[in-house]
Amino acid sequence: MFCYQCEQTAKGGCTKAGVCGKADSTATLQDLLLHLTKGLSQVAIAARKEGVTDARVNRFVAEAVFSTLTNVNFDDARFVTLIKECVALREALKARVPGAAFDGPAVIQPAADLDGLVAQGRQYGVENDPETDPDLRSLKHTLTYGLKGVAAYVDHAAILGQEDEKVHASLQELLVATLSTDLTLAQCVEAALECGRVNIRAMELLDAANTTTYGHPEPTEVRLGATRGKAILVSGHDLKDLATLLRQTEGKGINVYTHGEMLPCTAYPELKKYKHLAGHYGTAWQNQKKEFAEFPGAILMTTNCIQKPTTYLENIFTTGLVGWPGAVHVPNGDFTPVIEKALSMDGFPADTDKGTVMTGFARNAVMSVADTVIGAVKSGDIRHFFLVGGCDGAKPGRNYYTEFVEKAPKDTVILTLACGKFRFFDKKLGDIGGIPRLLDVGQCNDAYSAVQIALALAKAFDCGVNDLPLSLVLSWYEQKAVAILLSLLALGIRDIRLGPSLPAFITPNVLSYLVENYNIAPISTPDEDLKAILG
Incomplete structure (x- = not known):
């Protein structure tokens, strides 16, 4: 493996395992999935020219690219499933444009088993990029990593029903642009800036999704201490998961706390109306090993930012695109296992006062x-x-x-x-x-x-x-x-x-x-x- 997509990368690039905890096999499967997603995008672009669009393909491209972002999914089995779905979607879409011809990642057939997929994926890591000009390679990788961020916001917005066909089309076109072998430096710069423009629209969609669903954030004083009783901690970024959990825990005697980037959720009117949204626990993602180990309840990871669970593996649950081997994954918004785990644990024995903070100045x-x-x-x-x-x-x-x-x-x-x-x-x-x-x-x-x-x-x-x-x-x-x-x-x-x-x-x-x-x-x-x- 070779990975240098995040700031903590070791000595210019992680080569044996990611500092994030990503195994060599996981990194390699991510490289393969990303390459195959570019192939799916090639087919989607050709289909769009013939007036054919596929909503599932659009959503899948964003989901697949987002799943390769740092600290999202570490579960090899989940990547095998995504790879198979990518190819199945690609071939089904090809059948709808029978006159089109394809090459590159649009025609690659995945290996039959995990070992074969890992061996296959080694051909498509950044260390094997065919681009020989270091500056062109740098700009293409900048574009690729920017598109991973765009995909995350596209996915977040789509979960709440906000999508834009033009954003999907641009995401796919820019992914395919990274395959080009004849782009000039000026064209690479323009592609990176176009990624930025597409991201503005993606963030606009997400802003609309959040505010039309949960209201505009209001300046809100948030408790940092704990309330006596059973507890669930929610980390990540996803407002819908938090809202769903709050509905499902209402009246069950469980206090729900935000962690990390979920803190601003406490300022949305339709979220803070829940009396058992008890406050904020902990600080940023990189402190979760200590903070999660001390939390006396269940923990739900909604998007990226998960780290390797230590003593609390049996208490942590993932949802959406998040995955960790051995952690229970809860699909489809049914958080019953999380609630049951919280009810079986001790919770906080007493109230604690750690002051307050203000949020909600959108x-x-x-x-x-x-x-x-x-x-x-x-x-x-x-x-x-x-x-x-x-x-x-x-x-x-x-x-x-x-x-x-x-x-x-x-x-x-x-x-x-x-x-x-x-x-x-x-x-x-x-x-x-x-x-x-x-x-x-x-x-x-x-x-x-x-x-x-x-x-x-x-x-x-x-x-x-x-x-x-x-x-x-x-x-x-x-x-x-x-x-x-x-x-x-x-x-x-x-x-x-x-x-x-x-x-x-x-x-x-x-x-x-x-x-x-x-x-x-x-x-x-x-x-x-x-x-x-x-x-």
Whole structure:
């Protein structure tokens, strides 16, 4: 195997096993599934030209690509099933366009057993990419990883009934573009920017799905302590799974807690109405081994972010595309096994008070006080806005973000989103004229909400986004962050600071292009970066 798609990759690429816990066989099956999904996309593109579209094919492409994103599925058996379904869908769709001719991954037949599939998959890893130009290879891999992030958001939105045929078509066309052997550097750059534009639409769909189903987030104070009694912990990103579980546990004497990127769910009106949504437990995904081991109830993983379960394997359940060998998988939204496990466990013996945090400052909440915000900027009470957020992770250097927020002057406001906020989410930074200095915008997909806030402020001040007193200081870990970065670049946003380290798949020449055209810079120290930004 060779994998360098996430920030924690070892020494430029994991070769024996993933730092994430991914086995060599799993990585290789993911490579094969991704390659075959490109073949399915080839057939889907040809079919679309003949007026033939297939809703299941569209959904499957997003699901299959998403399943190869970091920390989603570690179960080889599940990948074997996905590979077989991919080929079955491909052949069925071929039969609907009998005059079309295909080659490459559109005609590969999978091996008959697991060992054969793993051997077959070794041909299609990134280390065997036929592209010889390192910069072209770098851009194609950037595109591939960005598309994994797009696929995740497409899947999240589709679960709640929001889909766009144009997004499906673009996802498939860009996947097939990575197979091309005659793209120029300019064409590769444009493909990466198009990925960013498609991701904006995907995040818009997901935003619409979440807000039309559960209402717009409202500023909400969330308990960090525990409530005496039986307990279930929900981690990941999926609002529908949480809503379903809350309905199924109502009246059963079980308290439900959010973990990680589920924290913003507590601000949605149709979710927080449940009295047994008891608060938030723990911090970011990389701390789950300790936090999950101490949790006295059942644990449900709804999307990506799962780590290898240790002493709590019998207490953890997966759903959707998430998988871990030995963990019970709960399909179809019937969480009876999770509930039964929670009822059989001790739960929390007593109430504990660990304070509170505020969340729910999505675009509607912020723009409802836009006049106050604009007035504070014009009066000089607010000098600058910082968007400090993104993915959290375990590698050293991420204390930078805590220190940056702590050292930001008291006349500045911190917007934050995604699990990167857990470095500082419980800091009491005060307020400026009633506006909290720390505003939690939401999950990683709520980058869409943050962009809408920026665009609205730019309109109010009659300037471009890059002219606002706003700076982006971002952390990255996995492929959703790559998709969001490409979206920001597609919007023409400049002067982004990125860390804690730059992607291993970015070559020096590609980095030079980003610096020259977008003034992207790696983080340095909080003091130096604050001085450079504020003068």
